[in-house]
Amino acid sequence: MNLLLLQLYMAETSKQRIYDVLIAGAGPAGCTCALALKDAGLTVALLDSKAFPRDKVCGDAIPLRAIKTLSSIAPAFAAAFNAFEPKLTTRSTAIIYNGKQVTFDWVKDAYTCTRTEFDNFLFSQVKSHTGTDTYAPLVPEKYTQAPDGIYINTNEGTAIKTKMLIGADGAHSMVAKQLTNKTLDRNHHVGSVRAYYSNVEPVAGNTIEIWFNKQYMPGYFWIFPLAGNKANIGFGMLSADIARRKVNLKRTFYAFIDHLPELKKRFSGAVQISQLEGFGLPLGSKPEIISGAHFMLAGDAASLVDPITGEGIGNAMLSGKLAAEQVINCFRNSNFSVDTMKAYDNSLRAAIGKEMRTRYRAQQAVSKMPFLLDLIFLGCCNPFIKKLLQRAM
Ligand SMILES: Cc1cc2nc3c(=O)[nH]c(=O)nc-3n(C[C@H](O)[C@H](O)[C@H](O)COP(=O)(O)OP(=O)(O)OC[C@H]3O[C@@H](n4cnc5c(N)ncnc54)[C@H](O)[C@@H]3O)c2cc1C
Known part of the structure; x- marks a missing residue:
């Protein structure tokens, strides 16, 4: 008209x-x-x-x-x-990579x-x-x-x-x-999937968990606890990398849970209570x-x-x-x-x-030089560097 x-x-x-x-x-x-x-x-x-x-x-x-x-x-x-x-209320974030874990405790509450x-x-x-x-x-x-x-x-x-x-x-x-x-620019866009689970064995307290894997840098798998013994579980990575490396997001999501021994154990009594759904992040x-x-x-x-x-x-x-x-x-x-x-x-x-x-x-x-993550983890052993990183996040 x-x-x-x-x-x-x-x-x-x-x-x-x-x-x-x-x-x-x-x-x-x-x-x-x-x-x-x-x-x-x-x-x-x-x-x-x-x-x-x-x-x-x-x-x-x-x-x-x-x-x-x-x-x-x-x-x-x-x-x-x-x-x-x-x-x-969540008070800490755990970053897990290559079998190592660094936990940041926040001064202010997050939710x-x-x-x-x-x-x-x-x-x-x-x-x-x-x-x-x-x-x-x-x-x-x-x-x-x-x-x-x-x-x-x-x-x-x-x-x-x-x-x-x-x-x-x-x-x-x-x-x-x-x-x-x-229009969508895959170099500045993340593709991701998420599902709700109940009864995932928690790490410590109400901790947000971010799991990195060199293969999928700079994307990550996450476990975010929710009230009522539920958790939001997801995985996302740069859309350009998904296309270039032909990553199947849904298959990769389940591979994290089924193939990482630490996660497999924690999900053994868990129940998926929603569909695994995808959406983009501009x-x-x-x-x-x-x-x-x-x-x-x-x-x-x-x-x-x-x-x-x-x-x-x-x-x-x-x-x-x-x-x-x-x-x-x-x-x-x-x-x-x-x-x-x-x-x-x-x-x-x-x-x-x-x-x-x-x-x-x-x-x-981090995308071009995944070894930086190893250095960051090494740095986190030093309380001063950890504090600097915590402030930057
Ligand atoms: C898998 C995933 C995980 C994420 N995790 C986090 C996280 O943990 N923390 C965080 O801060 N951010 C996260 N984000 C990003 C976050 O979801 C978005 O940045 C946020 O929702 C943006 O808010 P918004 O109001 O701009 O858009 P939206 O929340 O998308 O709201 C847009 C609204 O517009 C409506 N709408 C859509 N089309 C039309 C239309 N044509 N006409 C009228 N209405 C319309 C929709 O129904 C919706 O209600 C995540 C995103 C994804 C995809």
Whole structure:
């Protein structure tokens, strides 16, 4: 439908909606953006293609940055998460390689929580503490840019017009594809699989486990404990390496469990309680177009996953908050131009640009020279080097 027809249709249809801000995608990025706009005095809609609660393939480790971001919007949101029972508090991370193990004990608490529960927690906070209109499920089909905003057609025949669109619709972002022509770059993308198990014999306490293997560097196999004697088990590696080395992710996942004697023993009484599902992680190791006239991308849609750890929830939430700040500036100055939106790119770069570059360099170094991992393990015997590494992580 061309723009003129769309505008006529909008004028005539009873299903038209007009919002100052439309957030597409109600994951961590989208919900955080809605939370950060709660006092902005703007009309805001949050839509998701799925009904909540919904699952999201993930490792379920909730990074500290996620909680810090919630707290910076309003301490009450972080307090609500602190009181949220389904989460598990984890205090250490064990890195296992070549039969050796190094354990880092964290000063601050970290958490795991299934994404079904965590994302539904965020979505509920939006519903109870903001005036946001929520539409879930509602599937957008076409985004059309116009001089006065962006028009969205949905599968239900609803037409929505917005002055500002936030594309927080995840790794396969339709907003990014339609408004920036984004394509997948395997050198900056991780392929991964994950399944839930119950009754996996734990190592010590509530420890996050990362298992490296020289063959699959810089990817890793993980065991992340969850509340209720469950665990999130997964494996991921760089998509370019998966293609180049013809790695079958699902077979490799089961090979870790079945062939490593330490794991085989610990999984002997375990039960797989979900399917093994795959999903991609768009890494923040390459500059992308993340804004344009009347729109911004946040979270996985903007490719912000940490190239070393694979964590993306914290950066998604931080970008959602920064996008909200930019929205407020745009409305204050009545300016939604491409140039104005660059302030968002700059604030995101200032917040995490250096970190992403350093981590990408580390990822590349370990990928090209796996023996570095031996050196790192050797270094970890020295408490000073271990402390330095702990700080860098
Ligand atoms: C296997 C795996 C393990 C991971 N482990 C971790 C981890 O342990 N810790 C961590 O911090 N990060 C982890 N990540 C990364 C993390 O999952 C993402 O970075 C994070 O979910 C990004 O949040 P988001 O809000 O940008 O996107 P999402 O969480 O993907 O949310 C996007 C939302 O948009 C909706 N949507 C999708 N398409 C459309 C559409 N066309 N229109 C409207 N809505 C749409 C989806 O239903 C979803 O609700 C992992 C990722 C994978 C794949």
